[in-house]
Amino acid sequence: MTPPVVGELAENRVGSVQQVLVALADPVRLEMVRRLRNAGSPVPCALLYDGINKSTATHHFKILREAGLTERLVVDGHTHQRLRTEQVNAAVPGLLDSVVGTANREVGSS
Amino acid sequence: MTPPVVGELAENRVGSVQQVLVALADPVRLEMVRRLRNAGSPVPCALLYDGINKSTATHHFKILREAGLTERLVVDGHTHQRLRTEQVNAAVPGLLDSVVGTANREVGSS
Numbered sequence: 001m002t003p004p005v006v007g008e009l010a011e012n013r014v015g016s017v018q019q020v021l022v023a024l025a026d027p028v029r030l031e032m033v034r035r036l037r038n039a040g041s042p043v044p045c046a047l048l049y050d051g052i053n054k055s056t057a058t059h060h061f062k063i064l065r066e067a068g069l070t071e072r073l074v075v076d077g078h079t080h081q082r083l084r085t086e087q088v089n090a091a092v093p094g095l096l097d098s099v100v101g102t103a104n105r106e107v108g109s110s
Numbered sequence: 111m112t113p114p115v116v117g118e119l120a121e122n123r124v125g126s127v128q129q130v131l132v133a134l135a136d137p138v139r140l141e142m143v144r145r146l147r148n149a150g151s152p153v154p155c156a157l158l159y160d161g162i163n164k165s166t167a168t169h170h171f172k173i174l175r176e177a178g179l180t181e182r183l184v185v186d187g188h189t190h191q192r193l194r195t196e197q198v199n200a201a202v203p204g205l206l207d208s209v210v211g212t213a214n215r216e217v218g219s220s
Contacts, residue, residue: 017209021140022135024135025131030127030128091212093212095205095208097204098202098203098204098208099127099131102202102203102205
């Protein structure tokens with residue numbers, strides 16, 4: 001059974017390691033990726049940020065998507081973001097574990 | 111026996127994972143770190159970059175140093191940069207292996 005997902009499935013490849021680092025180096029985007037990684041499943045967009053407006057968030061989602069880190073899905077009529085974990089791990093092995101593991105420790109949530 | 115090293119030994123801690131990502135996300139600095147990691151020992155500054163002038167390189171070295179990634183040493187009268195491998199690995203486990211390993215594959219040198 002496939003989940004009831006309609007929407008844009010990213011076909012773009014994960015970017016170069018330098019492009020991926022640029023995508024992760026912003027504090028807002030790092031927090032988005034941290035939440036996505038910890039969730040382990042698609043997350044409604046609005047749950048991925050605090051303290052910024054929707055258009056700023058959309059800008060950051062676009063940068064993550066263009067780097068190949070995330071893709072956008074529509075689940076039950078609501079836009080979600082999904083981390084492309086498998087593809088990112090294949091492109092830059094160990095990066096997500098390293099970065100999110102450290103970010104989690106810094107936030108004190110692990 | 112300690113090596114004949116005179117100079118500034120960084121006492122600063124490694125920065126947050128976000129600060130480290132910013133330091134690595136620039137192509138010039140990523141290449142500097144890649145060469146330092148591959149060398150495994152202090153490297154004369156001039157061997158760590160191509161195509162930029164010395165003052166630009168100094169700026170990039172400063173950002174790496176302030177993030178706690180590198181330190182500056184004087185060996186036999188020549189300024190070298192050293193990667194603070196142990197400290198970086200303790201602060202962000204796995205990051206150097208992941209990033210430099212991928213950068214090496216992209217450059218085709220490994």
